[in-house]
Amino acid sequence: MTKAALPGLSLCNNATLRRAGRKLGRFYDDVLAPSGLKGTQYGLLYQIHIGSEPAMGAIAEALIMDLSALGHTLKPLIRDGYVETFADKDDRRVKRVRLMPQGRAKLDEAMKLWSVAQQRFEAMVGKDEAAKLRAALDAVAALDFDMPPAR
Amino acid sequence: MTKAALPGLSLCNNATLRRAGRKLGRFYDDVLAPSGLKGTQYGLLYQIHIGSEPAMGAIAEALIMDLSALGHTLKPLIRDGYVETFADKDDRRVKRVRLMPQGRAKLDEAMKLWSVAQQRFEAMVGKDEAAKLRAALDAVAALDFDMPPAR
DNA sequence: TTTGATTAGTGGCATATGCCACCTTTGCGG
């Protein structure tokens, strides 16, 4: 009896989610590798693609990520000429992002690879199961963790 | 009808998982904040705690993380005196990790906060749902993504 | 035993994410 008695960290919702994330992330990254994009970058490009020259704040909100984190993540994509940012015409505080032709092409290229990863994954867990999992994860992402602290 | 026509990135298993991870991660991090530990550090300390002075490789495998990534992540914990590493007696290639008294105390302290986060989360999604989600995530973590590329 | 393959980690480099302090622009009142 090793020590299975102790509650493994599979009991922690957060740890379990992170662990699965590392695993799945590496899989998608591997499949996307030929395009030179990471899974996160692919997702970011896609999000920009489906938006209408979205503002950084809008992207951050959609991806549920910190605005500054988005700024950092965007840098390599700008550096590589995939996207470009520009000030909003009406509100100069707002900075919008748009895909450049090269980014568009790269997205198309990566999309094919993404399909492979997506299909391979769903073939393993089952399309229904995958959909259920995504639904559950979306539900988590939509939760309102308002801290009681305060005001 | 905004542009819901385009397949949102909620269709990508990887993006969905990452997004939920960011959200949940911040929640656990916020609750654990008073202890000074991040959710990842808590999980790592816990993993070391339930092991018998585990080797780095064993920890990395359990957490499904890159060995070098584990090394990096371990540094702040060593610096703060929570854990210590030492060479295995029989195989000097192996480096084992053990909790220091201070780490033990910190873990106990953080565990209380963790319970709060865990309970608050499960109160929102339901204990059963949470268990199902963890099971699904563990299943993903256990998948064997063997590339066909190969050899 | 000598050598070559394997195993376990390290260090450097790059991206992913967050928080916080700060700077600009706006929006509002007064």
Add this chain to the structure above:
DNA sequence: CCGCAAAGGTGGCATATGCCACTAATCAAA
């Protein structure tokens, strides 16, 4: 019109993760 609070980003700093090249210690085959 002035001054101030709110909104939207930026930069710096710290942790989280990976990959790759390299080193040290073992192991196995000749």
